[in-house]
Amino acid sequence: xxxxxxxxxxxxxxxxxxxxxxxxxxxxxxxxxxxxxxxxxxxxxxxxxxxxxxxxxxxxxxxxxxxxxxxxxxxxxxxxxxxxxxxxxxxxxxxxxxxxxxxxxxxxxxxxxxxxxxxxxxxxxxxxxxxxxxxxxxxxxxxxxxxxxxxxxxxxxxxxxxxxxxxxxxxxxxxxxxxxxxxxxxxxxxxxxxxxxxxxxxxxxxxxxxxxxxxxxxxxxxxxxxxxxxxxxxxxxxxxxxxxxxxxxxxxxxxxxxxxxxxxxxxxxxxxxxxxxxxxxxxxxxxxxxxxxxxxxxxxxxx
Numbered sequence: 001x002x003x004x005x006x007x008x009x010x011x012x013x014x015x016x017x018x019x020x021x022x023x024x025x026x027x028x029x030x031x032x033x034x035x036x037x038x039x040x041x042x043x044x045x046x047x048x049x050x051x052x053x054x055x056x057x058x059x060x061x062x063x064x065x066x067x068x069x070x071x072x073x074x075x076x077x078x079x080x081x082x083x084x085x086x087x088x089x090x091x092x093x094x095x096x097x098x099x100x101x102x103x104x105x106x107x108x109x110x111x112x113x114x115x116x117x118x119x120x121x122x123x124x125x126x127x128x129x130x131x132x133x134x135x136x137x138x139x140x141x142x143x144x145x146x147x148x149x150x151x152x153x154x155x156x157x158x159x160x161x162x163x164x165x166x167x168x169x170x171x172x173x174x175x176x177x178x179x180x181x182x183x184x185x186x187x188x189x190x191x192x193x194x195x196x197x198x199x200x201x202x203x204x205x206x207x208x209x210x211x212x213x214x215x216x217x218x219x220x221x222x223x224x225x226x227x228x229x230x231x232x233x234x235x236x237x238x239x240x241x242x243x244x245x246x247x248x249x250x251x252x253x254x255x256x257x258x259x260x261x262x263x264x265x266x267x268x269x270x271x272x273x274x275x276x277x278x279x280x281x282x283x284x285x286x287x288x289x290x291x292x293x294x295x296x297x298x299x300x301x302x303x
Contacts, residue, residue, distance in 0.1 A: 002066045009059040017044065017053045021063065032128055036063065073102055073129065078114025083145060083288050088154040088280045090119065090133075093290040094146050097266055100137040102130050115148055123148070124155035135159055136234060141252075141267025144171070145275040145290040157280035162234060168276030168287065169231040171239055174269040174299060175248040176257065178219040179227075186212045186242040190235040199255060200237040202245055210235045212242040220303040224251060228273075240268055251299075263299065271296055 007024060021033045021042070036042055037051050041064040044053065055061075081093035092111065094100070099110045107113075115123060115133060123133035133148040135158045149155035161167045189207030193199040201207075211232035218226045225248070229239045240256045243249060249257030252265035276287035292300075 002064050004062055004064045006060065006062050009055045009057055009061065012055070013057045014054050016051065017042065017049055017055055017061070018051045020055050020061070025063075029127055029131075036065070041066065073107055073113060073116060073132075075117035075120075076108060076113040077117050078111075080114050080118055081290075083290060084286075086281075088150055089158075090115070090148050090150065091275070091288045092146050092148065094138060094143060094272075096141055096143050096293060096295070099140045100146065101134050111146070111148075119148075119150060122150045124150065124152045126152055126155045126159075136162060138272050139237070139240075139268070139270075142171075142270045142272060143290070143293045143296070144272025145288050146272065147275060147277070147288075149280075154280040158277060161277050165232055166278070168274060169234065169272065170274040171229045171231070172217070172271045172273050172292065172296070173227050173229060173239060173243065174251040174296075174303070175225050175227055175243050176251060177223055177225065177248055179216045179225055179248070181216075183213070183215045184246075186214065186246060188242060188245060190238055190241055200235070200241050202241060208235055209233060210238050210242065212239055214243070222303050224303055226300060226303075239270060263302075265295070265299075269296065269299065 009020065012020060018030060018034050018037060022030045025033065034051050037049065040048050042049065043062045044055070044059050081095065083091040083093050094111060101112045102110050112132060112134065125132060127134055133150065135147065135149050135155055138144065138146055147158065149158060188202035188210060189204055190200050190210040191203030191207030193201040194203065213230045213232065215228045216225055217228055231238060240250055240253055244256040250268040250270055252261050253268035254261065271292055272290065274287060274289050276285060278284065279286050
């Protein structure tokens with residue numbers, strides 16, 4: 001059965017309703033809450049509203065959270081590169097050209113399909129039927145470590161750590177051009193591109209705060225550089241957008257970098273190397289590392 005939750009606005013007047021809901025229900029993704037609003041599952045003072053509605057003090061909000069629909073995603077046997085697994089979480093080293101979760105028109109061959117086969121019904125349901133267990137994701141052509149939650153307790157715990165920016169996420173990338181300094185920090189809110197809605201951009205009007213720290217590992221004579229990036233926040237395409245914004249787009253990234261690449265690559269040269277967090281049950285910090293993929297190592301040798 002569906003569940004209706006009620007609450008009254010006591011703080012943050014003037015915020016959009018989807019933002020208010022995301023603060024009230026941190027376990028639910030903003031896109032899922034926006035869908036509930038669009039489907040008429042959210043009312044304010046008894047009236048249906050749109051996502052851009054701005055709340056007032058003492059507004060009475062009702063949100064109808066539908067029961068999870070029967071899962072229609074087909075489990076598929078997949079060669080998962082498992083870094084660690086227990087009753088709460090499973091850490092996967094995701095390969096190149098692998099989509100994390102299904103979307104419209106793309107319901108098979110994803111990491112979720114493989115996880116459903118491997119984990120059976122032991123995945124959290126907080127993010128809905130299309131993203132069981134998924135608390136964060138990395139792009140299709142980004143490789144490396146991703147954590148998946150097996151139960152709702154673990155999901156809530158890691159979602160809270162993500163919200164507090166306390167999870168360690170370090171990436172390695174190969175970017176264009178040399179650096180004159182060994183490290184730096186990039187700050188710039190990230191949101192949808194004002195013209196090309198398929199892209200993200202530094203958007204001071206509608207973007208969410210984003211911070212990336214980088215450290216130069218090596219400048220190559222070929223005018224490329226090997227860098228390590230650590231995320232303080234985790235916005236869509238954050239590293240790709242931020243590095244491009246300082247004139248160091250990722251090698252192979254034809255969305256935010258040059259259209260032509262001097263090497264035959266499948267998308268951006270970006271690897272999620274290290275992921276660290278407080279384990280939901282063990283209550284201790286654990287860190288996991290995914291080895292660089294073969295193509296990345298070969299490219300470093302060439303450069």
